[in-house]
Amino acid sequence: MSGPRPTKILSVKDQIAEQLRSDIISGDLAPNTKLNEKELADRFGLSRGPIRDVILQLTKEGLLISKNNVGASVNCVLDTSMQKLMVSLRRNIEVYAIEQLHDSLTQKDFAELEKILDELQGAFEREDFTEVTKVDISFHRYLIFKAGGDELVNIWYPFVMRMRLNYKRITSGDACVNEHKAIIEALRSDDASKAIKALKANIR
Structure with missing residues (x-):
């Protein structure tokens, strides 16, 4: 693959x-x-x-x-309380998405998600943090789209983009990739509660 x-x-x-x-x-x-x-x-x-x-x-x-x-x-940088609100709203949308994905992802979907993680690892290795951000978003967008199509993506996308204007959480490449791997593995085993826990660890 x-x-x-x-x-x-x-x-x-x-x-x-x-x-x-x-x-x-x-x-x-x-x-x-x-x-x-x-x-x-x-x-x-x-x-x-x-x-x-x-x-x-x-x-x-x-x-x-x-x-x-x-x-x-x-757009201006969000203050701390507004940033927390954005994180909460985004997290709620993505938890909803995971709940909709119940046993619906195919091997092709998992292969695509693994490719996105390979791109994420490569962007970290090049220290291209703009690309890291964009690839990270594409991983989550893939799951959102699979769960609810363009309608759900259009609700979710402004929250994730607005958060990125003052995104300060510094994560090592390995930690970031491993956070996303944990989401994939939970989805692969169709363990929604585990996937939600992994998701919440990633979005904060």
């Missing part, structure tokens, strides 16, 4: 959204930074129309905030 995962073909707008997500997660675009549509259009060699679409998308995801007559800026 080794070998690279197939590369997804992204539209130009999706590529720009992905680049801006990386810029925000990495801190290259700091909280409260105002986005200039013209500068972004020049940077990516596009008209302002597609840039507006990307800004709208990232606003829905919680990474940007848009105000009338002011434009869009990178």
Whole structure:
């Protein structure tokens, strides 16, 4: 089951959204930074129309905030109590997802999850922490989608992205990968309570 995962073909707008997500997660675009549509259009060699679409998308995801007559800026860092609330809400959604997954994951699903963990390990080894964050999110998103499709993903995604704006939990590569392995192994044995316990250890 080794070998690279197939590369997804992204539209130009999706590529720009992905680049801006990386810029925000990495801190290259700091909280409260105002986005200039013209500068972004020049940077990516596009008209302002597609840039507006990307800004709208990232606003829905919680990474940007848009105000009338002011434009869009990178969302601010959450205070401690709000961060705790976000963690709680995200955790509740993911516990719900695990409860829906009862004995429904196939060997193909487990192989895909293992590939994601291989990518996570590789990102840690390269010390590419922006990629670590994105691959980590993709692991959880895979399970959320399997449990409830796009509808559940669309509820969950803004919480996880908003949390990433001030994500400070430093974990070693081995610890992080092992936390996710524990989730997989519990799901493989169809032990929902064990999977939920492993999940809660990972989301905090």
